[in-house]
Amino acid sequence: MSKPEIRKDYFKDDYVIIAPNRAKRPFEVKAATTIETGKICHFCPENFHGETITYQDNGYNGEWEIVSVINKFAALTPTNVSAYGQTEVIIETRRHGMDINDFSIDHIVRVINAYIDRYTALKSMDGIKHVIIFKNEGGKAGASVTHTHSQVYALPILPIKIENEARAFGKYRLEHTTCPYCDIIALESERPRVIWQDENLFVLSPYASDSPYGAWLIPKRHIRLISELTHSEKESIGKAMRIVLGTLDKYGIAYNYFIENAVYDEDYHMHIKIAPRPNTWAGLELGTGVIINPISPEYAARIYRDHVLIRDDPRF
Ligand SMILES: [Zn+2]
Ligand SMILES: [Zn+2]
Structure with missing residues (x-):
């Protein structure tokens, strides 16, 4: 495509403007500003004292390799009735x-197991309505510590963005009797937005991507929660993360990812959304919620596919 296009999400009433004439090729995207300050890193083992550990994986030689700790500086705490909740930091x-894309597949599976443990534990806390797991990587995506980590927020409220997604999912289910994410896999499987897939996982750059180089990782099995993933599905997520996050890392593009699970354990199709942040939102985006994405999803998928060297596949 060469002319800009307004595109609507597969099943939500969200619109984006894909304007590839403004596209920068990935190597022209300014590398995320480095935010290493030279101060001591509190996530490094030699400085890691007095933390409240909620999860520990003693990896390869008996010393901790992955831990989850309660965030001491959190906005939400279980003891504050005015801002109740819990936040944890998972040090990967x-x-x-190291970045997550530098990890072995086995190590990424271990990180997913930490996510599952904390998701399951915090979800059952009294007064908690939603638990979100996310990662900020790179200065522009909001990370303030370069030692690779993820965050888990247990919220006493259901955020409107999550509620809207759940509502749109339910509406689609009623109208079509099928699941929108299962349908997206079927609809997109031969199209130019496919990034990678195997028997467990489908990875695409979505049609109305609201972020440049945006990617979704959707398990092929219709499962509601991260805790329902099999070991082999977790390995597939590890492979996909190495491809997608490895490409973003190569070009110095900051990103967030979010793990989207069912609300209140209702029907849903869990998935992971990767949202790179190579540009800064301006007035239109902040004022209207309408996003201008300068990288077409078709182009983004090609960049990722080049990384996995399937460019000679005749379908593309
Ligand atoms: Zn460190
Ligand atoms: Zn589904």
Whole structure:
């Protein structure tokens, strides 16, 4: 495509403007500003004291490799009735300077197991309505510590964005009797937005992507929660993360990812949304919620596919 297009989400009333004439090629995207300050890193083992550990994976030689700790500086705490909740930081490795895409598949599976443990535990806390797991990677995406980590927020409210997604999912279910994410897999499987897939997982750059190089990781099995993933499905997520996040890392593009689970354990199709942040939102985006995405999803998928070297596949 060369002319800009207004596109609507597959099943939600969200619109984006895909305007590839403004596209920058990935190597022209300014690398995320480095935010290493030279101060000591509190996630490194030598400085890691007095933390309240809620999960510990003693990886390879008996020392902790992955831990979840209660965030001491959190906005939400279980003791504050005015801002009730819990937030934890999952430190994904004891080694400073590694990114998740540098991990082995086995190590990524271990990180997913930490997510599952904390998601399940916090979801059952009294007064908690929603638990969100996310990662901020790179200065522009909001990370303030470069030692790779994820965050878990247990919220006493159901955020409107999550509620809207659940409502749109339910409406689609009623109208079509099928699941929108199962349908997206079927609809997109031969189209130019496919990034990668195997027997367990479908990875695409969505038709109305609201972020440049946006990617969704959707399990092929219709499962509601991250805790329902099989070991083999977790390995597939590890492979996909290495492809997608490895490409973003190569070009210095900051990103967030979110794990979207069912609300109140109702029917849903869990998935992971990767949202790179190579540009800064301006007036239109903040004022209307309408996003201008300068990278077409078709182009983004091609960039990712080049990374996995399937460019000679005749379907593309
Ligand atoms: Zn560190
Ligand atoms: Zn489904």
